[in-house]
Amino acid sequence: MAEDVDTEIEAIKTVLQTLAPLSQEVRQSVIDYVLKRLDLASGRLSGFSSRGSLVERIDASLEAEHPRPQPLYHLRELKDEKKPKSAIEMAVLVAYYLSHVAAESERKEAISTKDIETYFKIGGYKLPSRPEFTLGNARNAGYLDSVGRGQYRLNPVGYNLVVHSLPRSAS
Numbered sequence: 443m444a445e446d447v448d449t450e451i452e453a454i455k456t457v458l459q460t461l462a463p464l465s466q467e468v469r470q471s472v473i474d475y476v477l478k479r480l481d482l483a484s485g486r487l488s489g490f491s492s493r494g495s496l497v498e499r500i501d502a503s504l505e506a507e508h509p510r511p512q513p514l515y516h517l518r519e520l521k522d523e524k525k526p527k528s529a530i531e532m533a534v535l536v537a538y539y540l541s542h543v544a545a546e547s548e549r550k551e552a553i554s555t556k557d558i559e560t561y562f563k564i565g566g567y568k569l570p571s572r573p574e575f576t577l578g579n580a581r582n583a584g585y586l587d588s589v590g591r592g593q594y595r596l597n598p599v600g601y602n603l604v605v606h607s608l609p610r611s612a613s
Contacts, residue, residue, distance in 0.1 A: 517565040533577055
């Protein structure tokens with residue numbers, strides 16, 4: 443009996459964790475499909491309708507356990523907010539964006555010259571004349587750490603630059 447309860451609790455946790463990142467419409471679609479697939483769409487679940495839909499109850503439970511993350515910035519929005527004044531600052535901003543702000547599927551711990559070329563364009567920032575030197579210069583300035591083979595990772599100094607020092611004041 444206790445094993446059945448443990449299995450049920452694990453199943454509930456799995457469902458909640460799986461549904462958490464989805465929008466309410468997608469959650470509803472998934473739940474509707476699963477109920478039909480398991481032939482549970484009738485009878486047994488009718489009690490939910492008088493107390494609100496199953497999806498509304500799941501949404502409330504998910505919100506209590508997992509508050510929705512802040513909306514994602516586009517790199518251009520972040521650049522416009524932080525106003526980097528040099529290619530080095532923009533490179534650090536790209537490293538910050540890719541390690542902390544970008545969608546989970548796009549996140550990276552280390553960046554390369556190829557990322558500089560790609561993300562400077564996406565962010566609407568002028569490409570440096572020699573992009574291959576930009577990351578090394580950011581490393582020499584103390585904002586990035588080299589992790590080998592032309593790869594650089596944001597360090598605490600670079601993080602603090604983006605989060606606490608940009609945009610720089612006019613003085």
